[in-house]
Amino acid sequence: MHTTYVIFNGALIPEKEAQLATNDLAIVRGYGIFDYFKTVNGVTVFLEDNLDRFYRSAELMDLPVRYSRDELTNFIAVLMQANNILESGIKILLTGGYSSDGYSIAEPNLIISQHAITRNINQEQQGIRLLPFDYHRPFSQVKSIDYVMGIQALKVAKSQGADDVIYIQNELISECPRANFFLISPEGKLLTAGDDVLQGITRKKIIDLAREIIEVEVRDISIVDLQCAQEAFISSTTKNITPVTTVLGHRDFEPGPGPITKHLQKLLERLVYQL
Amino acid sequence: MHTTYVIFNGALIPEKEAQLATNDLAIVRGYGIFDYFKTVNGVTVFLEDNLDRFYRSAELMDLPVRYSRDELTNFIAVLMQANNILESGIKILLTGGYSSDGYSIAEPNLIISQHAITRNINQEQQGIRLLPFDYHRPFSQVKSIDYVMGIQALKVAKSQGADDVIYIQNELISECPRANFFLISPEGKLLTAGDDVLQGITRKKIIDLAREIIEVEVRDISIVDLQCAQEAFISSTTKNITPVTTVLGHRDFEPGPGPITKHLQKLLERLVYQL
Numbered sequence: 001m002h003t004t005y006v007i008f009n010g011a012l013i014p015e016k017e018a019q020l021a022t023n024d025l026a027i028v029r030g031y032g033i034f035d036y037f038k039t040v041n042g043v044t045v046f047l048e049d050n051l052d053r054f055y056r057s058a059e060l061m062d063l064p065v066r067y068s069r070d071e072l073t074n075f076i077a078v079l080m081q082a083n084n085i086l087e088s089g090i091k092i093l094l095t096g097g098y099s100s101d102g103y104s105i106a107e108p109n110l111i112i113s114q115h116a117i118t119r120n121i122n123q124e125q126q127g128i129r130l131l132p133f134d135y136h137r138p139f140s141q142v143k144s145i146d147y148v149m150g151i152q153a154l155k156v157a158k159s160q161g162a163d164d165v166i167y168i169q170n171e172l173i174s175e176c177p178r179a180n181f182f183l184i185s186p187e188g189k190l191l192t193a194g195d196d197v198l199q200g201i202t203r204k205k206i207i208d209l210a211r212e213i214i215e216v217e218v219r220d221i222s223i224v225d226l227q228c229a230q231e232a233f234i235s236s237t238t239k240n241i242t243p244v245t246t247v248l249g250h251r252d253f254e255p256g257p258g259p260i261t262k263h264l265q266k267l268l269e270r271l272v273y274q275l
Numbered sequence: 276m277h278t279t280y281v282i283f284n285g286a287l288i289p290e291k292e293a294q295l296a297t298n299d300l301a302i303v304r305g306y307g308i309f310d311y312f313k314t315v316n317g318v319t320v321f322l323e324d325n326l327d328r329f330y331r332s333a334e335l336m337d338l339p340v341r342y343s344r345d346e347l348t349n350f351i352a353v354l355m356q357a358n359n360i361l362e363s364g365i366k367i368l369l370t371g372g373y374s375s376d377g378y379s380i381a382e383p384n385l386i387i388s389q390h391a392i393t394r395n396i397n398q399e400q401q402g403i404r405l406l407p408f409d410y411h412r413p414f415s416q417v418k419s420i421d422y423v424m425g426i427q428a429l430k431v432a433k434s435q436g437a438d439d440v441i442y443i444q445n446e447l448i449s450e451c452p453r454a455n456f457f458l459i460s461p462e463g464k465l466l467t468a469g470d471d472v473l474q475g476i477t478r479k480k481i482i483d484l485a486r487e488i489i490e491v492e493v494r495d496i497s498i499v500d501l502q503c504a505q506e507a508f509i510s511s512t513t514k515n516i517t518p519v520t521t522v523l524g525h526r527d528f529e530p531g532p533g534p535i536t537k538h539l540q541k542l543l544e545r546l547v548y549q550l
Contacts, residue, residue: 005417006297007550008297015297016296018297019295019296019297020294020295020297020302021293021294022281022283022290022293022294022295022368022386022388023289023388024302025426026301026302027299027301027302027307027368027370028309028366028368028420029420029421029422029423029425029426030301030306030307030419030420030423031304031305031420031423031426032302032305034303041437046344061423061427062427062430087482091303093297093302093303095302096426099534103422103426103429105426109542111297113297113298126487135413138410138423138424139423139427144423145302145303145304145305145415146304146305146421146423147304147306147378148304148305148306148413148414148419149304150304151300151304151306151371151378151380152336152414154378155337191362226368249360
């Protein structure tokens with residue numbers, strides 16, 4: 001079988017040899033950050049935006065990054081050459097490091113890994129069902145490894161026939177555990193939550209694309225906005241733009257992408273996949 | 276130098292050889308649980324209570340434990356014999372396992388480790404200062420590895436001259452990131468928060484001890500309770516009963532342990548240290 005490689009603290013090594021000692025702060029305290037982007041036909045997609053966000057997450061969580069942007073870029077190029085996976089997701093993970101007292105941040109460990117991904121076109125065409133879930137992610141601007149709530153919530157969603165949850169607290173809709181959330185208002189505006197959610201790179205690109213064709217409002221999104229909306233969708237690196245057909249207990253939409261969602265899907269597809 | 280051993284998935288191995296592959300769900304999603312108890316003069320303290328809680332945490336987080344209670348007890352005995360550390364803390368850590376999709380729970384990895392600890396008698400006599408912090412721990416009954424908020428909050432506490440934070444949300448006082456919180460009411464009752472906090476083993480022992488000498492109320496604790504209280508203290512496996520001298524912005528207490536706190540300290544010391 002083909003060997004998959006990772007970059008482990010600057011060195012290219014086989015993935016199965018990449019291991020962390022069990023006192024790393026990620027393991028003992030769930031403390032670490034990551035970033036994630038994809039490659040399409042062997043080319044990185046939006047890498048510069050992801051590196052911006054990676055350094056920002058690290059700074060907000062007080063994790064020192066001992067590699068420059070050029071070094072990270074070079075590591076990624078070396079990794080892609082070694083693995084030779086054309087359609088892939090690449091994760092840059094930075095842990096809290098080997099903590100002497102089991103609580104204080106130490107010298108972080110950096111692991112860059114790459115795996116093949118396939119696009120779920122079926123889901124992008126048919127859409128997904130979301131279950132409302134009472135939660136708001138702390139440190140929402142940070143892409144932290146803390147997904148305890150997301151993993152537990154997914155179990156609840158599946159048990160109720162939904163594909164995932166949407167976090168709603170105090171009548172405000174923020175985001176999905178691994179995706180941003182958008183609405184098309186009755187007037188045909190694009191609505192999405194502002195500062196207090198993950199600053200998704202796909203989200204940012206969608207906002208830029210949408211501004212060319214419709215009005216965009218980046219602001220608090222309420223249950224009332226949802227109930228009045230014409231269309232809804234989520235976005236992420238792997239899901240691109242995926243329509244939301246139902247928010248359980250609140251709103252059913254027409255099956256598949258609405259007209260504006262479909263238009264935005266085409267624009268994003270052209271940008272990401274050069275189609 | 277003396278080699279320290281750990282139990283890694285049932286095998287006794289040197290700690291420096293205990294490593295996890297970087298796709299463990301603890302590392303990629305901060306998903307895992309643990310439990311922690313101490314040994315005094317080479318004897319485990321409240322081990323049965325800790326094993327109860329360990330299995331309960333695992334169940335609440337859907338982590339299967341493939342070892343029986345007798346097997347865990349035996350691992351701990353083997354570890355203690357190998358390490359021969361009389362005064363120690365022993366941690367039983369159960370991770371989310373090597374997840375194939377980076378999100379689903381897999382076969383957990385179990386690591387039992389032991390390290391020397393020394394009692395901080397100075398702090399138990401002098402007390403600590405706490406900074407109020409607006410937060411309530413989700414999955415509060417689970418001893419999960421998720422301490423992102425605690426680590427970030429400690430930084431804020433230190434910057435304001437406090438030793439740690441106390442979580443207060445909607446006027447209700449729950450717990451410290453790594454300790455339970457208690458008050459002595461104006462009438463001399465012991466007050467501590469109920470179900471929605473970590474079910475600390477030291478907390479449980481204190482409640483039992485206190486019931487022999489004073490009235491105990493396990494219920495929601497408010498800011499008003501704090502402002503009226505005569506004494507305050509925190510408890511944990513390592514901190515035993517440590518007085519709180521100040522909750523910044525809310526209440527200053529007399530320096531050192533108040534009379535009831537001191538009485539409880541003596542009772543707990545007799546139970547734990549046989550003094």
